[in-house]
Amino acid sequence: MVIARRQQRPQFIVCGDGPLAFRVSFALSTRYQGDVTVILPYAGSKHGAQMAALDHVRIVEAVRPDDDAFRRARLADADAVALLDQDDAGNIETALLVNELKPGVRLVVRFFDDELGAGIADHLPNCDVLSASKIAAPPLVALALGEARHLEVPGIDLVVGKPDQLPGTALFTLAGVRGTDAAMLPGDDAGLEPRIAIGLASPDPEPARRTRRPNGRVWYFVRQNLNRYIWYALAVLILVIVAGTTLVALTEPTHWTTALYRVVLDTLAGADPDEEAALVTRAVQVIVTVISVAVIPLLTAALVDAVVRARIAAAVSGPGSPMSGHVVVVGMGDVGTRVLATLLERGIPAVAVNLRDDGSRGIPFAREHGVPVVIGDGRRTDVLKAAQIGTARAVMAMTSDDVANIGISIAADSVERDPEHGRLRRVLRLFDEDFARRVRGLIPRSAPRSASALASPAFAASVMGPDVLDTVPFKDRVLLVAEVPMRAHCELEHRPAQEVDVPGEARLLAVRRPEKGFVSDVYRPAATNPLQHNHHLIVIATRSGLERLRARTAAPTP
Structure with missing residues (x-):
């Protein structure tokens, strides 16, 4: 008699002790139903204790991830390894060690330096390099500007947000509610109230040139x-x-x-x-x-x-001329630097504020790009006034201290505002989502968000496979934007494109057609267009929906 073997849970190893490591461990052990081993220096740390309390998560203490630590973590049985420390050099060393101990294992590495990370990924098989701050920055900036967020889909410019934030008509609803119930990817006739929709982005207009009187700076x-x-x-x-x-x-x-x-x-x-x-x-x-x-x-x-005072102040005391419609970014750590870079890419003027000129990575970046810098405590109104917050469109409190970020938001509210510039938007970086919800009630018209919560779905999804391009979180759920290749003789070959769509599971966004080894183009197919085995399907799906789509596009087993 043959006894069917129980399907084993996937095995993951996470290296790191911080909010991102906690959230990724939580997602892998619950949403992706895996067993997670976390390697960290001290199990009694704040996040170590939180991870130890999770089901299907065990802790391995080690000063640094070495051969012995990975042996105790059972690297030989692991399906993937996530290196999530805030140490680029240490992550490089650990990635090389993991590849040496188990060549070809799935690796997801956290990096801040994009160029260095891309170089490492090119030399390691089955490796993805991600930046938590880079992932979190676009949705944070979208909150500050009150705009929809752009999806990271090469070849097609898509945005997601509330229906009234989209530049045109929504393509379809991503999440809707009926009473207290929420549904992801509902059918077009579901009759739900849309909360998040997806649409095509409008072309970015040329940044408006600010007019200034010739004697404005002098005066x-x-x-x-x-x-x-x-x-x-x-x-x-x-x-x-x-x-x-x-x-x-x-x-x-x-x-x-x-x-x-x-x-x-x-x-x-x-x-x-x-x-x-x-x-x-x-x-x-x-x-x-x-x-x-x-x-x-x-x-x-x-x-x-x-x-003399003016020359000194030029480096530490904000703009040298009147500004308006800008964004004040407080905190020049990893997240603040990425937020500032995102604003500059969008052509939006900004002022950087940091407590000390102590070598934070964002201060040299700001000065290199001509961004005014104010050195001082962002919880003080005189510091915010130096950043000309009275005429700013938004303030973004991006320090790593939750209490300081709340203080910055309260101080910003007490600064007299120019009525011509409307209401000041306030975006706060907080760790805990429940705490953020309570702060939202305490401080009206504020938008508290957790950077690690925004970034963790992308890290967890990348651990599961290399085809995930972006994520769209909604409440305690997440949608995955993925590029799934079709194999010869798969179930969907020669079938119409509309068969990819499954209400509650997956919706087709576009098709990429590689030819002769090069990506030729991306297009949105008609519902009746037949799919070919060399097509790549760009879809947005739930986790279970993506798994089913992978099965439908895989080559048949002999």
Whole structure:
């Protein structure tokens, strides 16, 4: 008698101790029904304890992932390994070690440096390199701008968001609700209230050039850097010159322009004795000279001090001219830097704020790209005023401290706002989604989000296979955007494109047609167009729907 073997759960290894490692471990052990072994330095850490409490997750303590740690984690039985530490160099070393111990095993590596990561992926088989901050930045920026988010699908520009955020008519609904029930990828006749839809992006317009008066920057410098003592000194000099010119013009038979010329030279260059001049003129010369000797050094010192302070402030105290419609990004760590880069790619002006000029990776990036930088605590209103938040369109609190981000949002709300620029959008980076929901109730008109929660679905999906391009989270569920190749003689070969669509499971977005080893084009097929074995199907699907589609596009077993 043959006894059917119970299907084993997939085996995964996760290296890392942080919010991303926790969320990926949770997704792999629940949504993807796998057994997860986490390698981390200390099991009693905050996230280590959270991971240890999960079902189907076990902990292996090791100062660093080495041969012994992977032996105890049973690397020989693992289907995939995810390296999620915030250490590019350490992740490179560990990836090489894993490939040496088990060549060809599925590897997902967290990197910040795109060029370095791409180079590593090219030299390691079956390896994907992802950046958590790069994945999280576009949806965070979309929140700040109140726009739909672009999907990472090469060859076709798609956006997802609320139906009223889409630039045109929605192609179809991704998630809808009926009462308290939510449905993913409902049929067109499901009668649900759409919450997330997908559509074609409109071409990006050329960034509007900001008009500025020629003397705008000069006047802003004057207002920001010249204190009241300089104005007092200038007022005294002007008063002396006007009074002296009037007296000389009235007491001597000379034109007032000549009188002004003589008084200005006496004031700024000192006076030469003129014994033949009238008594009043000599008196004016003496008074003007004495006053100028006292006032001009004071004025010179004040101006030099203002210039020096302005030069120092140019590096640490924000814009040197008035700004409006910009985004203030507070926190120049990994996430803040990626957010700033995304804004620059979109042609949106920004101001960077960081607590210290301590070598955070975002400060050199901002200065290199001409972004004004303010050094100071973003929870202080004077720091936010230096970033000109009163005329900004949004503030994004991207520090790694939840409490600091809440304080930044509250401080931003207390800064007087220019009514012409509408309501300030506030995006907060928080770790815990439940905490974010409570903060949303505490601070109205704010958008708390977890960067690790935004990035973890893409990491977890990549662990499952290399064909996942992007993810669309909704509540506690996630949709996967994937590119699935069709094999010869598969179930869908020669079938119409509409057969890919399965309500609640999968919808076809586009078809990629590779020819002669090169990607020739991407197109959205008609429902009745037949599919060929060399086509790649670009779909959005649930996890189970993607697994079924993979089976339908796979080559038949002999």
